[in-house]
Amino acid sequence: MILKLETQTLADEFSQLGVHPASEAIFLxxxxxxxxxxxxxxxxxxxxxxxxxxxxxxxxxxxxxxxxxxxxxxxxxxxxxxxxxxxxxxxxxxxxxxxxxxxxxxxxxxxKPQPLQTILADGRTLLYDKMLVMGILNITPDSFYAGSRVPQIEQVLERAGRMLEQGAVVLDIGGESTRPGSDAVSADEEQQRVVPVIKALKERYPDCVISIDTYRASTAEEALGAGADIINDVTAMEGDAAMLDLVVRSQAPIILMHMRGTPKNMQQNCEYKNVVTEVAAYLVRQAKLLEERGVKKEKIIFDPGIGFAKNVQQNLQLMQGLKSLTGLGYPVLLAASRKSTIGSVLGGVPAEERLEGTIAASCQAVYAGAQMVRVHDVKENLWAIRMLEAILCPSRI
Missing domain, CATH: 3.30.1370 (Ribosomal Protein S8; Chain: A, domain 1)
Structure with missing residues (x-):
């Protein structure tokens, strides 16, 4: 009998075989x-x-x-x-x-990678010994998934509390839909939607970590003043030239996401020779702009931008090749929850029927070594993630 072995089980196999402890590292x-x-x-x-x-x-x-x-x-x-x-x-x-x-x-x-972490402006630290989950709260009337829309503050507080109880470490607040083909709202309207919500969340849940999903420096600054901790910029600072200065000044971490064009026209910008290599190169280039201004890696998170200026095949290639991003020395966030690629793969199902596909994407993020997923359904994704982590590394339970 000959058995195939998984790489992650080899340390136990060598130990059970009785090889000399000094030899184990050599064999591995x-x-x-x-x-x-x-x-x-x-x-x-x-x-x-x-x-x-x-x-x-x-x-x-x-x-x-x-x-x-x-x-x-x-x-x-x-x-x-x-x-x-x-x-x-x-x-x-x-x-x-x-x-x-x-x-x-x-x-x-x-x-010889160093342990990754994200340091908030107030000194708190996000550690990635296990994958973290970010819960989505859209303060909009037109986000692509109706189940994520929470226009009333009391509804937001209730849903946020449920997400925190279920294990969300970050709450992502957005005041403008960035679904393909969507129109922009004014900065004033965006701020009127998100700033009161952030203040209410910090009052009800003072220790929660909040990311503000915006590409406008003015909105990000107002949100940080209201208590937000992280900037989530779908344009990786290209949508507003003032964003770079704000990150330098505020020392708030920023999520840099890959996109081409704007949500209105991004799906007309899907030409790539190698989507994984080009996305990685773009994100590294944007990170270097920050590092040249003294911003440390502990303030930068990468998001490959699933669904933003990519077609179905390119989105799948990015998720398949996600390990290319996780090896660059920055925390990586995968945000694929209930997106249209999942619907297309599963036969054209609507957003309301894409939970299982989302969980599969979250599991791929675990395999690739990503640090965080952004999801609408916290408990379901977190339980799948924790189970997979336990299978891959039983000693860490």
């Missing part, structure tokens, strides 16, 4: 090939890394014309174990040309 480092994609590196660097990976016992896939430097820059895919990459890092440490130093630094960050 040899147990899994970790594919890594180097994006837009100089062609000579790709050729050198190809040869060094082969010498280390790993491999590197490069474009066919790379050997004759047909292009100035190329992508490359590394295939190796932890052992192969450790040897490669030793080689790269001796090379200061063709951008090798930057490649070495990024490779070290991926292989």
């Amino acid at each position: 480092h040899k147990s899994e090939i970790l594919p890594l994609k180097l994006v837009n590196i100089r062609t000579p660097a790709a050729n050198i890394i190809k040869q060094e990976m082969l010498a280390c016992g790993g491999d590197c896939a490069i474009p066919a014309g790379c050997v004759v430097c047909a292009e100035e820059r190329v992508d490359a895919i590394l295939l190796g174990t932890q052992k192969h990459y450790t040897r490669l890092l030793e080689k790269l440490a001796q090379m200061s040309y063709f951008g090798m130093a930057d490649i070495k630094t990024e490779l070290e960050n991926i292989l």
